[in-house]
Amino acid sequence: MTTMAQKPQSQAAGPVPAPELTGVQTITFAKALTLAMSDAMTADTSVLVFGEDVGTLGGVFRVTDGLTRQFGEERCFDTPLAESGIIGMATGMALNGMKPVVEMQFDAFAYPAFEQITSHVAKMGNRTKGRVRLPLVIRIPYAGGIGGVEHHCDSSEAYYVHTPGLTVLTPSTVTDAYIMLRDAIVSQDPVIFLEPKKLYFAKDTVDLDALRARYAPAATAAAAETSIGKAVVARQGTDATLIAYGPSVAAALAAAETAAAEGRSLQVVDVRSLVPFDDETVAAAVRSTGRAVVIAEAPGFASMASEIVARLQERCFHSLAAPILRVTGFDIPYPAPRLEKYYLPGVDRILDTVDELQWEDS
Amino acid sequence: MTNHPEFLEYTGNAGRAEGYLLPSATPVQLIDQDGTPATAGGYKENYSLPDAAVLLEGYERLVVGRRVNEQANALVRQGRMAVYPSSTGQEACQVAADMCLRSSDWLFPTYRDTVAILGRGVAPLEVFESLRGDWHSGFDPHQYNTALPTTPLATQLLHAVGVAHAAKLRGENTVVLALCGDGASSEGDFHEALNFAAVFHVPVVFLIQNNQYAISVPLIHQSVAPSLAHKAVGYGMPGERVDGNDLAALLAVLGHAVNRARNGGGPALVEAHTYRMESHTNADDATRYRNAEEVAQWVPKDPLRRLKTYLDDAGLLSAADSERFAAAAETLAATLRDGLNTETSPDPAELFRYVYSEPTPQLREQSQLLAAELAAGSANLEGALR
Numbered sequence A: 001m002t003t004m005a006q007k008p009q010s011q012a013a014g015p016v017p018a019p020e021l022t023g024v025q026t027i028t029f030a031k032a033l034t035l036a037m038s039d040a041m042t043a044d045t046s047v048l049v050f051g052e053d054v055g056t057l058g059g060v061f062r063v064t065d066g067l068t069r070q071f072g073e074e075r076c077f078d079t080p081l082a083e084s085g086i087i088g089m090a091t092g093m094a095l096n097g098m099k100p101v102v103e104m105q106f107d108a109f110a111y112p113a114f115e116q117i118t119s120h121v122a123k124m125g126n127r128t129k130g131r132v133r134l135p136l137v138i139r140i141p142y143a144g145g146i147g148g149v150e151h152h153c154d155s156s157e158a159y160y161v162h163t164p165g166l167t168v169l170t171p172s173t174v175t176d177a178y179i180m181l182r183d184a185i186v187s188q189d190p191v192i193f194l195e196p197k198k199l200y201f202a203k204d205t206v207d208l209d210a211l212r213a214r215y216a217p218a219a220t221a222a223a224a225e226t227s228i229g230k231a232v233v234a235r236q237g238t239d240a241t242l243i244a245y246g247p248s249v250a251a252a253l254a255a256a257e258t259a260a261a262e263g264r265s266l267q268v269v270d271v272r273s274l275v276p277f278d279d280e281t282v283a284a285a286v287r288s289t290g291r292a293v294v295i296a297e298a299p300g301f302a303s304m305a306s307e308i309v310a311r312l313q314e315r316c317f318h319s320l321a322a323p324i325l326r327v328t329g330f331d332i333p334y335p336a337p338r339l340e341k342y343y344l345p346g347v348d349r350i351l352d353t354v355d356e357l358q359w360e361d362s
Numbered sequence B: 001m002t003n004h005p006e007f008l009e010y011t012g013n014a015g016r017a018e019g020y021l022l023p024s025a026t027p028v029q030l031i032d033q034d035g036t037p038a039t040a041g042g043y044k045e046n047y048s049l050p051d052a053a054v055l056l057e058g059y060e061r062l063v064v065g066r067r068v069n070e071q072a073n074a075l076v077r078q079g080r081m082a083v084y085p086s087s088t089g090q091e092a093c094q095v096a097a098d099m100c101l102r103s104s105d106w107l108f109p110t111y112r113d114t115v116a117i118l119g120r121g122v123a124p125l126e127v128f129e130s131l132r133g134d135w136h137s138g139f140d141p142h143q144y145n146t147a148l149p150t151t152p153l154a155t156q157l158l159h160a161v162g163v164a165h166a167a168k169l170r171g172e173n174t175v176v177l178a179l180c181g182d183g184a185s186s187e188g189d190f191h192e193a194l195n196f197a198a199v200f201h202v203p204v205v206f207l208i209q210n211n212q213y214a215i216s217v218p219l220i221h222q223s224v225a226p227s228l229a230h231k232a233v234g235y236g237m238p239g240e241r242v243d244g245n246d247l248a249a250l251l252a253v254l255g256h257a258v259n260r261a262r263n264g265g266g267p268a269l270v271e272a273h274t275y276r277m278e279s280h281t282n283a284d285d286a287t288r289y290r291n292a293e294e295v296a297q298w299v300p301k302d303p304l305r306r307l308k309t310y311l312d313d314a315g316l317l318s319a320a321d322s323e324r325f326a327a328a329a330e331t332l333a334a335t336l337r338d339g340l341n342t343e344t345s346p347d348p349a350e351l352f353r354y355v356y357s358e359p360t361p362q363l364r365e366q367s368q369l370l371a372a373e374l375a376a377g378s379a380n381l382e383g384a385l386r
Helices: A028-042 A065-070 A084-094 A107-123 A156-159 A173-184 A208-213 A248-261 A279-289 A303-320 A337-343 A347-355 B006-009 B017-021 B052-078 B093-098 B114-119 B155-169 B188-201 B230-237 B248-260 B292-301 B303-313 B321-340 B362-378
Strands: A026-027 A045-052 A076-078 A098-105 A137-142 A167-169 A189-198 A203-208 A233-237 A240-244 A265-271 A273-275 A294-298 A325-329 B106-108 B174-180 B204-210 B239-243 B268-273
Touching: A026 A028, A026 A208, A028 A045, A028 A173, A028 A203, A065 A076, A065 B155, A084 A098, A084 B155, A084 B188, A084 B204, A098 A279, A107 A137, A107 B155, A107 B188, A137 A173, A156 A167, A156 A189, A156 A273, A156 A303, A167 A173, A173 A189, A173 A203, A173 A208, A189 B362, A233 A248, A233 A279, A233 B174, A233 B204, A240 A279, A240 A347, A248 A265, A248 A294, A248 A347, A265 A279, A273 B052, A273 B093, A279 A294, A279 A303, A279 B362, A294 A303, A294 A347, A303 A325, A325 A347, B052 B093, B052 B248, B052 B321, B093 B114, B093 B174, B093 B204, B093 B248, B093 B303, B106 B303, B114 B362, B155 B174, B188 B204, B188 B230, B204 B248, B230 B239, B230 B268, B239 B248, B248 B268, B248 B303, B292 B303
Parallel strands: A045 A076, A045 A098, A098 A137, A137 A189, A167 A189, A240 A265, A240 A294, A294 A325, B106 B174, B174 B204, B204 B268, B239 B268
Antiparallel strands: A026 A203, A167 A273, A233 A265
């Protein structure tokens, strides 16, 4: 009897180790995620990966490519086409000692699983007074900029950040893709891991040995410091602070680059961890410049961007030289591919907004 | 199609899947409503009456379960509990569910399954912690291998599949039994759970307690399938229907399904035909949607009365047994009364303690705010539950 009784065994051979990638390498954001899962699965045999098309195909974005070959069909497997089923089964598996890392394939495809996520995943620890922890990671490719059709480009973070009990993370760099996914897998709490789709094929050069060393059993406490709850200053600057996360960080950095050429020094903060939110780093950054713009792709009304503005207003009011402004998606359904360029927060809209920050001498 | 040996045995190489998967032509019944051994026949398995000792234990559990339902209703009337979803009339389903499982197996109950949860050994006051309103639940699932009862319908069936799948991967000899009602069989998660269970071939038994009503909506508005057990065939697992007020038949049918799952035979769906004798909860008024004649028809089918008649007629139930069972029921009822009459004061600091494994900075701030309010005596508690 195999795990999947009805499924013919494709390869007779057992798990095949993936060719090991070590040292300094130029890899894509997607590959960093794959390596994070592969390394976590090697380190901890209770880590499982499953979802739609994640096995043989390696995921529609190839993020799980090779995991079935490397770890076998018991550790990385395809499920029936049923998002609630994936999350509900993952919940039960986490209850019984496993660490599922599941994929929702596309942001809007996760909505059928919303009840499982909000009613059970988020609340299990609380309902049991901490007697049960759900070390469960829900990977959701999200946001736009890829010319995707309907239901493939939503920025759905507001639904998750509004649900107590969920940790919500979104990386914007290749290094963070690796570190933050490993941190998510180590976490004892359920994590919504939002992957900006348009970054999947972005490349960077990273030192894999150094990244892995953070998770070695003998790693020092400092080296093993988690990214959960920690924002980072992605670019130093003195005139105003741009606050962004996930897919919008690149736009913020590009805007800062352009502004620098025009003689204005913009600081960029990458929030990274939407919940828990790093009030300290973000507020300190805004105090240092006195001006801030929050950038996000999602519709702005009642959004993560709104929350950031509210929190900064509470903490930094007396350091502010201007109201905090937002550059967000419009309050409309995510537009069709040929219209998305008008919707997405881009460099021009960010810089125009920066210009509105009550500059006395400009 | 599955190549499970049991399937081939039933169908032969040219056999039809339906013969193996479909439920028996009539609900399995081993003791009829008069307490007389029913003529076993026409069933797709050779179901036989459980041993006398098993039936006697089952009868004791029924007596205790009935008393729990009565006591809980009384405690709601006295304002000691927020609400109680009674299972009077359908206790046999819950008792059988417990009795066919080992302590190492898992039970996934719903909000109406208090009797089953108590039967798993969960401390009585832990069971009632949520019903009295102190916390949303009160016990450690791992301590009793019993999941917390769920209020959303059918969602727990998927958790059951997950526990079973993990058990299988870990090489545990665990069977998972998941309870739900007739209403839950309409939910999307019911479909996804049965489909996942069949595709992954995991050791789960799904038991639908068809008590004929989902709050006010009768079965005919829930499904027009030949029976809820027939739904199994669409998933590729065997279905069976059973008289849900006949403990002997429930033990036989569930016992068969659990053994089959334990031996690698995969999941099964069992539909128990029973009746919710009381309202959905104390907040409901069942007279608005069903008439007294219908309820009266189910009175003679009562699971306690029929098993008692059978045991009496067979000379298996002594007066001493009856006294002992009644005493056990009274002891439990007294435990519930005493426990729920004791004032508790849930710790407000706990509001923030279990949301994450470590409170976030935001929760620490909010916790400090409430602590400061409480210290200053300024917390606005008007209208709050005392």
